[in-house]
Amino acid sequence: MKKIFQIFVLLASCALFISCAAQKSSISATVQKPIARGGTFSVRAFGATGDGTNKDTVAFQKALDACAAVGGGTVSVPNGYYLIGSIVIGGDTTLRLANNASLIGSPDIADYPLMRIRWEGEFAQGHRALIFSEKARNITVTGGSIFGPPINVSNLRNPRGPSLMEFSECTNVTLENFSTEYERLWSIHPLLCEKFTARNLVIRSINSNGDGIDVDSCSKVLIEGCNIDTGDDAISLKSGRGEAAIALARPTQDVVIRNCTLVSSQFAAIGVGTELSGGIRNVLVENCFISGHQNAFFLKSRGGRGGFIENFTGTYLTVNDSPTLLAINILNKGVQAEDAVTNTVGKWTRIQNIHFSNVLVENVSDLVLAQNIPAAMPLDELSISNVMGTCGRAFRLANMTNVSLAAIKVTGYRSAFVTQTNVQGSGLEAPK
Numbered sequence: 152m153k154k155i156f157q158i159f160v161l162l163a164s165c166a167l168f169i170s171c172a173a174q175k176s177s178i179s180a181t182v183q184k185p186i187a188r189g190g191t192f193s194v195r196a197f198g199a200t201g202d203g204t205n206k207d208t209v210a211f212q213k214a215l216d217a218c219a220a221v222g223g224g225t226v227s228v229p230n231g232y233y234l235i236g237s238i239v240i241g242g243d244t245t246l247r248l249a250n251n252a253s254l255i256g257s258p259d260i261a262d263y264p265l266m267r268i269r270w271e272g273e274f275a276q277g278h279r280a281l282i283f284s285e286k287a288r289n290i291t292v293t294g295g296s297i298f299g300p301p302i303n304v305s306n307l308r309n310p311r312g313p314s315l316m317e318f319s320e321c322t323n324v325t326l327e328n329f330s331t332e333y334e335r336l337w338s339i340h341p342l343l344c345e346k347f348t349a350r351n352l353v354i355r356s357i358n359s360n361g362d363g364i365d366v367d368s369c370s371k372v373l374i375e376g377c378n379i380d381t382g383d384d385a386i387s388l389k390s391g392r393g394e395a396a397i398a399l400a401r402p403t404q405d406v407v408i409r410n411c412t413l414v415s416s417q418f419a420a421i422g423v424g425t426e427l428s429g430g431i432r433n434v435l436v437e438n439c440f441i442s443g444h445q446n447a448f449f450l451k452s453r454g455g456r457g458g459f460i461e462n463f464t465g466t467y468l469t470v471n472d473s474p475t476l477l478a479i480n481i482l483n484k485g486v487q488a489e490d491a492v493t494n495t496v497g498k499w500t501r502i503q504n505i506h507f508s509n510v511l512v513e514n515v516s517d518l519v520l521a522q523n524i525p526a527a528m529p530l531d532e533l534s535i536s537n538v539m540g541t542c543g544r545a546f547r548l549a550n551m552t553n554v555s556l557a558a559i560k561v562t563g564y565r566s567a568f569v570t571q572t573n574v575q576g577s578g579l580e581a582p583k
Contacts, residue, residue: 193227197213201252203234211226219243235255238282239279242287245292248294254282256281273391278311281299281313282315282317284318288321290323294328324341325348327351329353335359338381341364344369354377359382362383367391371405372407374408375409384422385419390403391428396458408435408437419445420448423449423451424484431460435466441471446473447473447475456499460501464507475520477519481523481524499528517544517547518544521549526550529550531552533553535557541561550573551576557577
């Protein structure tokens with residue numbers, strides 16, 4: 152075990168924070184006749200200049216539409232800087248960017264049409280994402296760099312500004328081998344999708360609401376090999392808020408997050424909620440390095456949400472310089488839904504089967520901070536095992552059943568090993 156953790160720390164110290172900027176190439180602006188060879192459609196053939204000044208939105212959309220019209224294929228983006236507004240990807244399509252190809256979001260809000268989106272758990276009007284797809288199958292975006300629109304666009308809230316990438320009710324979406332930069336808004340937002348994969352991405356964002364990947368009522372999700380450093384949650388798992396989300400009954404489920412480096416300047420490396428009325432279950436996080444001034448894992452909700460978090464596992468983790476390994480607040484996090492659940496017991500989020508094991512922590516303020524849990528809906532089955540390192544405090548717990556603490560070898564904590572209210576379980580005494 153010690154050797155594994157040493158390897159983790161070495162890998163983390165060598166993590167590369169890859170620049171998203173590419174050198175600008177000297178590229179001819181000559182418009183070629185549109186030609187499809189082997190199902191490949193070059194945006195240059197449809198009039199894109201890639202000079203970073205003239206908008207290439209129309210050329211991109213023509214190439215994507217031509218690809219969709221023949222049943223799918225590849226839309227290729229040669230090296231260059233492409234200034235675009237919102238584009239729509241059809242089914243059975245790969246958008247392939249060359250290594251030195253960059254997409255740059257237009258500063259003009261008119262380039263992002265209004266449509267129905269889900270934002271912070273509720274459906275409302277918002278601007279279409281820079282890269283968007285809806286009810287499509289077999290979509291891949293790969294290669295290059297993607298830069299979001301500037302703050303005058305991303306800062307909009309009523310209606311919401313455009314996400315960087317948004318996929319709604321899609322099946323089999325793969326995002327791989329590219330980098331992004333954005334600020335003040337979600338970067339990647341899959342909504343009501345099945346089979347979503349994010350692989351080998353470098354995601355950078357700054358400021359509040361600058362989440363990296365927001366998984367929203369999706370199933371069969373894989374996030375692996377990603378390096379995410381954000382101004383808000385690096386990864387957030389959501390499923391809507393209020394009675395409407397409960398009625399929709401689309402939980403986020405069957406999620407694997409592995410081999411990632413996750414950093415957030417506030418809130419959490421992995422945030423679960425606050426929008427979770429549809430439920431979140433069957434999540435595995437493994438072999439990840441987490442660092443920065445945020446909670447490593449934050450399970451959060453409030454009265455009126457309902458929903459559930461169940462079968463959540465974290466294992467083989469390294470957590471450095473964070474307020475907590477695990478924080479849980481089910482009492483008062485998040486904005487209340489307009490159609491909040493009012494049933495006395497049903498309004499609370501149910502949490503059960505939460506497991507963390509094989510964890511190395513260093514300079515963590517609280518190993519587990521979980522006192523804001525309603526007595527009317529206690530957390531059932533929390534197990535923490537095989538943890539070593541340093542922390543300021545160990546466990547602060549309330550309203551739990553079937554707790555199991557084992558092989559906790561942490562040092563440096565102040566006061567009691569466990570501070571507890573209404574907690575039942577084993578291993579609650581300070582280790583000898």
